[in-house]
Amino acid sequence: MTVRHVAGAVYRALTNRKDGPSLYDLCDPLLLRHHGGDAHLAKFYRTALANPALRPLLRRAGLPELRDQTRFRELQDALRRARDDESPDWAAIGRPVAALLDTVTLHHPRPGPVVSSGPAPNLADIERVIRTCGAHLLQSFRKNGFIPTFAAFNLIGDPDLHGRDFLAALTGLDARGYKNSTLLFNLARVFIARSPARDFINPPWRGVxxxxxxPVQIRHRSAYYDAFFTEALLSFAETGLATPAETEAIRRASTGMVDFCLKTSREEVFSHNGKRVSVITALAPNPHPRFNRFFAQIKQDLGFGIYVPDCDTTACSFSAATQAGSIDPILDQPLLDFYAGYQVGGGANEPLVTVPLNDNIDYEGGIVTWIDNLAGDRPYGNDLDPTLNLDVLEVSFRNCSRWRILETPQRLQTVQRVIGFQRRLVESGAFSNPRSHIYYLPELYCAYFGRCYAALAALPSAARQAIDPDDSFGYIRGRVLAYVQDTLMSAEMNVFDAALALIALGHLGADAETFTSALNCIVGHVGEGGRRGPFKAYEWNKMKTPTRIVVGGPEVTSAFVLMGLALARKAMRQRTGR
Structure with a gap:
């Protein structure tokens, strides 16, 4: 995005001819200075939507259909009920907003065709970038005491969240504050998407x-991120490119991050059989997430007051600790026994998925995201994400012997049902559809499948045969490779796309000659991050509710690039016999 694009978009938003009532005409009389009812709704409105930065951009964004006083009053009545009713009928409240949402047209990125990228960079160039990324991660840890990640709100919302999806979220979420933020963010989406402000809030970009x-990015720390950064630093150490001082720094940082995962972020919950189990929460209590005071309050105002553990953070934390050689007794706890209580099965417990934003896929055998805390809270309802289920498989393969999976029929069955879920997803072609994924891109699913495939491949042949007797992983491998090579890499990529491609190709044993365009993309963009790092920040994961929240950071990009290049380097060295 250029300065010229920004200036033009802002000018058009500020000078746009107003064509009907605006968001503020609709909401100010009800929420700007109101006291009483549910105080959070008004507070959220003032904080997130009526703030001095957004108001000038949207004050002239009007909807002509709201000149119809019947429709205007219908929306105001819905907001009034959300504000004042003790037990609101959220389906009724959401219907007029859902009707407006269905007038919005958004689409996923459509990268142009790739241009010829020339010969692949040499090993020296690749190793230089690996060292640069490794040094960036270690420097960040040394400076901050952790490696930060950032969250940013894209108020245009997610292209896959239409009226029916909005209603599913509004009725399936549990916490009232989260329902409030989902309601108002999605109402605002309509005014943004149908005005010139959309070009400023959601500018075009290269790649996927x-x-x-x-401009506003919320820095924070999470066990999920620490687990990922631990894996990246271990990958750096395995290349042999780190100096002795860096190797020692990797050891210290990994130890600190694993401790943060297994100790600081540890939380006890009840399993389905009533026993207490230790799991890992994504956001530990303050001050551990390392928000500054301003954003800690913003988090509360936006409806994120309660955060509960999740199956993905737990799986990734256990995996990173296993790879780092931790001997913490928590790792002896067979997670599969716990996960079985959160596994969708035969329709009997399908209501586990209360927010079915990806109901185009078959949930059978999949494991849902959120874990009830000891108080029984589940503020986000529950959803089911395919990539999370890859992480469950990966940690299970790494701990196959420790958890006696092959010797315990119930555990083996849990694993095989998740594999069946993945195979049906890929057979249907839905794995490549962004709608099928709650928190990740299809391209990241492919990279994480590669990671999972490598963990299975590391097991003895007999174990692999027992776990996957019909070679579902072999079938999925072929489909994923085809998608990466024929779809992702046949179009224009950015650095993050290229790193995901290399991780998938490297883990899945693709020919090193197929790496060229991804390698050139990465090596050719070193320095794009300016003072913040060698590369820009890109979308790693996201949330679709209460609006589109993108998570990533310069350090995240460095970590993915490091891991992708390390795999590419290994394959290239093997090809040349080095």
Whole structure:
């Protein structure tokens, strides 16, 4: 996005001819200075939507259909009920907003065709970038005491969240504050998407993963991120390119991050059989997430007051600790026994998925995201994400012997049902559809499948045969490779896309000659991150509710690039016999 684009978009938003009532005409009389009812709704409105930065951009964004006083009053009545009713009828409240949402047309990125990229960079160039990325991660840890990640709000919302999806979210979420934010963010989406403000709030970009350009980014720390950064630093150490001092720094940083995962972020919950189990929460209590005071309050105001553990953070934390050689007794706890209580099966417990934003896929055998805390809270309802289920498989393969999976029929069955879920997803072709994924891109699913495939391949042949007797992983491998090579890499990529491609190709044993365009993309863009790092921040994961929240950071990009290049380097060295 250029300065010229920004200036033009802002000018058009500020000078746009107003064509009907605006968001503020609709909401100010009800929420700007109101006291009483549910105080959070008004507070959220003032904080997130009526703030001095957004108001000038949207004050002239009007909807002509709201000149119809019947429709205007219908929306105001819905907001009034959300504000004042003790037990609101959220389906009724959401219907007029859902009707407006269905007038919005958004689409996923459509990268142009790739241009010829020339010969692949040499090993020296690749190794230089690996060292640069490794040094960036270690420097960040040394400076901050952790490796930060950032969250940013894209108020245009997610292209896959239409009226029916909005209603599913509004009725399936549990916490009232989260329902409030989902209601108002999605109402605002309509005014943004149908006005010139959309070009400023959601500018075009190159490739698939969204660059994080938003001026307000919330820095924070999470066990999920620490687990990922641990894996990246271990990958750096395995290349042999780290100096002795860097190798020692990797050891210290990995130890600290694993401790943060297994100790600081540890939380006890009840399993389905009533026993207490230790799991890992994504956001530990303050001050551990390392928000500054301003954003800690913003988090509360936006409806994120309660955060509960999740199956993905737990799986990734256990995996990173296993790879780092941790001997913490928590790792002896067979997670599969716990996960079985959160596994969708035969329709009997399908109501586990209360927010079915990806109901185009078959949930059978999949494991849902959120874990009830000891108080029984589940503020986000529950959803089911395919990539999370890859992480469950990956940690299970790494701990196959420790958890006695082959010797315990119930555990083996849990694993095989998740594999069946993945195979049906890929057979249907839905794995390549962004709608099928709650928190990740299809391209990241492919990279994480590669990671999972490598963990299975590391097991003895007899174990692999027992776990996957019909070679579902072999079938999925072929489909994923075809998608990466024929779809992702046949179009224009950004650095993050290229790193995901290399991770998938490297883990899945693709020919090193297929790496060229991804390698050139990465090596050719070193320095794009300016003072913040060698590369820009891009979308790593996201949330679709209460609006589109993109998570990533310059350090995240460095970590993915490091891991992708390490795999590419290994394959290239093997090809040349080095």
């Amino acid at each position: 993963a969204e660059p994080m350009w938003e």
